[in-house]
Amino acid sequence: MAQLLNGKLLASQRAAKLKEEVNKLKQQGIKPTLCVINIGNDPGSKIYLKTKKRRAAELGITQKLYQLPAEVDQANVVKLIDQLNADKSINALMIQLPVPHQLNLNEALGRIIPEKDVDCLSPSNVGRLWRGDHFVEPATAHGILALLDHYDLDLHGKNVVIIGRSSIVGKPLAALLLERDATVSILHSKTRNLGEYTKNADILVSAAGQPGLVKAGMVKQGAVVVDVGINRVHGQTVGDVDFADVAQRASYITPVPGGVGPLTVEALMEQVVGLTRRQNGR
Numbered sequence: 053m054a055q056l057l058n059g060k061l062l063a064s065q066r067a068a069k070l071k072e073e074v075n076k077l078k079q080q081g082i083k084p085t086l087c088v089i090n091i092g093n094d095p096g097s098k099i100y101l102k103t104k105k106r107r108a109a110e111l112g113i114t115q116k117l118y119q120l121p122a123e124v125d126q127a128n129v130v131k132l133i134d135q136l137n138a139d140k141s142i143n144a145l146m147i148q149l150p151v152p153h154q155l156n157l158n159e160a161l162g163r164i165i166p167e168k169d170v171d172c173l174s175p176s177n178v179g180r181l182w183r184g185d186h187f188v189e190p191a192t193a194h195g196i197l198a199l200l201d202h203y204d205l206d207l208h209g210k211n212v213v214i215i216g217r218s219s220i221v222g223k224p225l226a227a228l229l230l231e232r233d234a235t236v237s238i239l240h241s242k243t244r245n246l247g248e249y250t251k252n253a254d255i256l257v258s259a260a261g262q263p264g265l266v267k268a269g270m271v272k273q274g275a276v277v278v279d280v281g282i283n284r285v286h287g288q289t290v291g292d293v294d295f296a297d298v299a300q301r302a303s304y305i306t307p308v309p310g311g312v313g314p315l316t317v318e319a320l321m322e323q324v325v326g327l328t329r330r331q332n333g334r
């Protein structure tokens with residue numbers, strides 16, 4: 053039976069350290085401030101925003117929310133970003149995903165100045181990430197590496213297979229894993245025969261958003277399985293991995309909830325503090 057990778061516990065341990073850092077900054081008159089732009093009424097986003105607001109308050113980080121209507125046009129989104137870029141009281145800025153389809157997300161993300169781009173999604177920060185000289189890391193990818201490190205799971209030369217090619221999980225995680233000398237494969241919705249690849253994974257990460265996608269038959273005996281999926285099924289939160297089945301074959305596995313999710317929020321707050329320090333030469 054696999055050992056649990058307890059993200060909730062690790063997130064609370066890291067939070068204690070971060071709170072101390074925030075307090076020290078505040079003693080120097082620096083108040084880390086995150087600004088989130090949420091567009092429309094995605095039900096998942098509503099829950100995540102509540103979680104972030106609570107976490108930020110516990111840590112002493114100021115969080116400002118700008119709620120825009122689902123029908124907002126591109127020009128007004130860009131205008132708001134320009135205004136927040138120029139606002140000296142804001143250290144970190146992000147657009148909660150997903151956004152309504154009429155918007156050009158890449159253009160909006162490209163408008164956020166790199167110094168405040170806490171999601172690491174602006175073109176120059178994405179370039180820095182792949183070049184290995186970045187100053188901010190996407191929260192989920194950062195959280196996954198923190199979890200693997202905490203449990204002393206070595207990455208050097210390991211086969212890591214990621215299911216999902218999103219810009220917030222799959223792609224940035226691949227970049228960070230390459231820096232750590234892992235051999236990385238990214239699978240996606242058009243990949244034929246997922247099992248052929250996943251069976252070779254020493255570490256399997258699923259970020260597909262598809263409940264029950266990963267079954268025991270797709271997993272190598274003793275593999276580490278990281279489930280990034282957050283899916284609502286009959287009012288319950290479940291991941292992509294068939295937990296009961298896969299836990300029999302894996303050596304380590306993340307639960308959902310309580311695995312990667314809490315670390316995503318914690319890692320985001322760490323990036324807010326990192327950007328704040330950088331802007332203040334600390």
Ligand SMILES: Nc1nc2c(c(=O)[nH]1)N[C@@H](CN(C=O)c1ccc(C(=O)N[C@@H](CCC(=O)O)C(=O)O)cc1)CN2
Pocket residue numbers: 099100103146147148149150171191192220282289308309310311312313314316317
């Ligand atoms: N701009 C971004 N948008 C989104 C990101 C992101 O990194 N940047 N990630 C996700 C949502 N997310 C943060 O924004 C997030 C994910 C998970 C959790 C969380 O606490 N999960 C809990 C379960 C919560 C539940 O039961 O629903 C857990 O896994 O234990 C918080 C925030 C998409 N958008």
